[in-house]
Amino acid sequence: MSANSPVGPQSALNASPAIEVRGLAKRFGKLQALDHIDLTIERGEFFGLLGPNGAGKTTLISIIAGLTRADAGVAKVMGHDVIADYRAARRALGVVPQELVFDPFFTVRETLEFQAGYFGAKNSRAWIDEVIESLDLGDKANTNMRALSGGMKRRVLVGQALVHKPPVIVLDEPTAGVDVGLRMTLWKFIRRLNDDGHTIVLTTHYLEEAESLCGRIAMMNRGRIVALDRTDALIKRHHSLNLRVRLIGASLPAALRSRCVASVDDTHTFPLDRFEEVESTLASLRAANCRLLEMELLQPDLEEIFVEIMRTDAMQHAKGAQ
Amino acid sequence: MSGFRALARKELLRFSRVSMQTVFAPVVTTLLYLVVFAHVLESRVQMYPGVSYRVFLVPGLVMMAILQNAFANSSSSLVQSKMTGNIVFVLLPPFSHVEFFCAYVFASMVRGLTVGVGVLIATSPLVELNVAHPLWALAFAICGSAVLGSLGVLAGIWAEKIDQLSAFQNFVVVPATFLSGVFYSINSLSPVWRDVSLANPFFFMIDGFRYSFFGQSDVAPTTSIVAVLAALFTLSAIALMLLHKGYRMRP
Ligand SMILES: Nc1ncnc2c1ncn2[C@@H]1O[C@H](COP(=O)(O)OP(=O)(O)OP(=O)(O)O)[C@@H](O)[C@H]1O
Ligand SMILES: [Mg+2]
Numbered sequence: 001m002s003a004n005s006p007v008g009p010q011s012a013l014n015a016s017p018a019i020e021v022r023g024l025a026k027r028f029g030k031l032q033a034l035d036h037i038d039l040t041i042e043r044g045e046f047f048g049l050l051g052p053n054g055a056g057k058t059t060l061i062s063i064i065a066g067l068t069r070a071d072a073g074v075a076k077v078m079g080h081d082v083i084a085d086y087r088a089a090r091r092a093l094g095v096v097p098q099e100l101v102f103d104p105f106f107t108v109r110e111t112l113e114f115q116a117g118y119f120g121a122k123n124s125r126a127w128i129d130e131v132i133e134s135l136d137l138g139d140k141a142n143t144n145m146r147a148l149s150g151g152m153k154r155r156v157l158v159g160q161a162l163v164h165k166p167p168v169i170v171l172d173e174p175t176a177g178v179d180v181g182l183r184m185t186l187w188k189f190i191r192r193l194n195d196d197g198h199t200i201v202l203t204t205h206y207l208e209e210a211e212s213l214c215g216r217i218a219m220m221n222r223g224r225i226v227a228l229d230r231t232d233a234l235i236k237r238h239h240s241l242n243l244r245v246r247l248i249g250a251s252l253p254a255a256l257r258s259r260c261v262a263s264v265d266d267t268h269t270f271p272l273d274r275f276e277e278v279e280s281t282l283a284s285l286r287a288a289n290c291r292l293l294e295m296e297l298l299q300p301d302l303e304e305i306f307v308e309i310m311r312t313d314a315m316q317h318a319k320g321a322q
Numbered sequence: 323m324s325g326f327r328a329l330a331r332k333e334l335l336r337f338s339r340v341s342m343q344t345v346f347a348p349v350v351t352t353l354l355y356l357v358v359f360a361h362v363l364e365s366r367v368q369m370y371p372g373v374s375y376r377v378f379l380v381p382g383l384v385m386m387a388i389l390q391n392a393f394a395n396s397s398s399s400l401v402q403s404k405m406t407g408n409i410v411f412v413l414l415p416p417f418s419h420v421e422f423f424c425a426y427v428f429a430s431m432v433r434g435l436t437v438g439v440g441v442l443i444a445t446s447p448l449v450e451l452n453v454a455h456p457l458w459a460l461a462f463a464i465c466g467s468a469v470l471g472s473l474g475v476l477a478g479i480w481a482e483k484i485d486q487l488s489a490f491q492n493f494v495v496v497p498a499t500f501l502s503g504v505f506y507s508i509n510s511l512s513p514v515w516r517d518v519s520l521a522n523p524f525f526f527m528i529d530g531f532r533y534s535f536f537g538q539s540d541v542a543p544t545t546s547i548v549a550v551l552a553a554l555f556t557l558s559a560i561a562l563m564l565l566h567k568g569y570r571m572r573p
Pocket of ligand 2: 057
């Protein structure tokens with residue numbers, strides 16, 4: 001790692017993960033927003049935190065950021081307890097909040113300069129320029145925050161989280177309301193930060209985004225983590241492939257019909273466990289005198305897995321409630 | 323320390339960007355008090371021997387302006403930030419509680435003192451006022467604005483909506499300043515009300531400040547400064563404890 005790596009020479013804490021959470025619980029009135037969560041995110045990871053609305057993602061992030069106090073459990077950032085050692089923990093953390101907040105008194109550049117000052121960042125001028133450039137805010141640098149569009153305000157929020165070059169960066173839905181072009185620029189920038197050694201934690205409802213970016217993913221539901229794995233393993237975990245064919249000629253033989261999960265007109269979908277099953281399936285079709293008009297192999301995506309995991313969790317919850 | 327500087331600078335910029343509302347408006351309001359009260363009461367009332375009522379009134383009004391504006395600055399900044407949600411910008415950084423507290427109080431003091439100086443300048447064509455003890459004047463102005471800046475931080479921590487804050491302002495701060503002897507000497511009150519006034523920390527700020535100008539006061543200035551410092555110490559301690567606990571700021 002380079003000399004100015006964000007991780008730095010902290011021999012005593014070198015072993016500690018970027019984020020560590022043990023038995024974290026939080027209740028809002030009757031609602032158990034977080035139900036004793038354990039989670040470890042290693043340094044250098046690109047980590048995705050997924051879950052439906054109200055799953056508890058923002059609550060978890062707020063506790064890690066010190067914006068909310070947990071009822072029970074501990075949270076650490078780079079080995080620093082977020083309560084007992086809050087200054088070190090906060091210095092190590094950059095957070096992009098989910099809510100689109102801004103201070104209407106200031107311009108974009110002032111906003112970033114103040115935030116850098118709050119963190120005691122020295123000689124931050126060049127870095128602020130780079131952040132402004134990377135987030136494509138160059139021509140708005142001296143514009144008042146009030147006069148920015150929603151997506152531009154979101155970019156400034158991202159910039160504010162980066163001004164002190166924190167080793168750990170948490171982004172709570174950073175691409176909500178951001179146009180496609182900027183989403184690409186933003187991800188390129190975040191990826192580069194990740195390559196430089198920054199740990200990235202991301203929540204998003206765009207699952208294809210999470211799939212392509214995150215090395216590991218946790219899925220949350222009703223305050224608990226219901227799945228946690230490497231992204232590729234998570235996707236493979238269920239069934240691996242779908243074969244979709246469009247046929248003419250003879251109708252589908254009974255043996256194949258039972259394996260088919262979806263039939264629309266003459267288009268049929270078969271879930272397969274392994275790639276080798278493609279051949280045998282095609283052979284059976286040929287044997288039944290079906291002629292292939294179109295064929296498509298569909299890789300399962302995160303969205304499918306997500307829906308499945310949430311459905312399973314809901315079923316278990318219903319069972320538990322009986 | 324650099325965190326304090328950045329936060330204090332932000333707070334200073336915040337009110338100076340809207341100085342029409344935060345500095346000039348209160349100066350004009352205070353000037354109106356002087357004109358009206360002096361006009362009505364000038365010929366009828368004399369509080370201190372050899373001091374006309376108009377002149378008597380000015381130090382009290384200056385102090386009242388300092389106190390009310392010091393309070394308004396920290397309290398409204400915090401509550402506005404809570405309501406708009408941009409409070410996260412100052413909750414995420416690694417400020418120590420002392421740093422955080424001092425930055426808000428410092429900006430409040432600057433605003434209060436700026437308005438105070440503004441009132442002095444604005445009234446100077448109307449009254450001839452001499453300062454008998456400039457250092458006492460400075461001490462009371464600084465300590466008084468610090469007390470109200472701290473009270474403002476407390477109110478800002480506690481209040482979650484603007485109407486809660488204006489309740490605090492209208493039912494605590496304004497009555498306490500009005501009933502603290504801005505417009506009269508407490509020696510002109512009945513013994514009961516006199517004793518009640520002596521329990522009001524605002525009284526000591528006004529009385530001590532007035533002493534600095536006339537060399538006469540209802541109680542000794544040393545007594546007043548001790549009372550003001552005690553108030554400052556108590557309020558700061560409470561505010562720092564609440565910040566440490568995260569009360570209402572980090573729910
Ligand atoms: N301040 C609060 N007071 C009361 N309830 C709250 C508060 N904050 C969150 N909650 C509740 O806690 C639960 C978890 O909320 P949270 O914001 O963590 O969800 P989320 O996973 O971030 O959802 P989203 O994807 O919509 O952002 C929700 O049911 C929410 O209503
Ligand atoms: Mg959320």
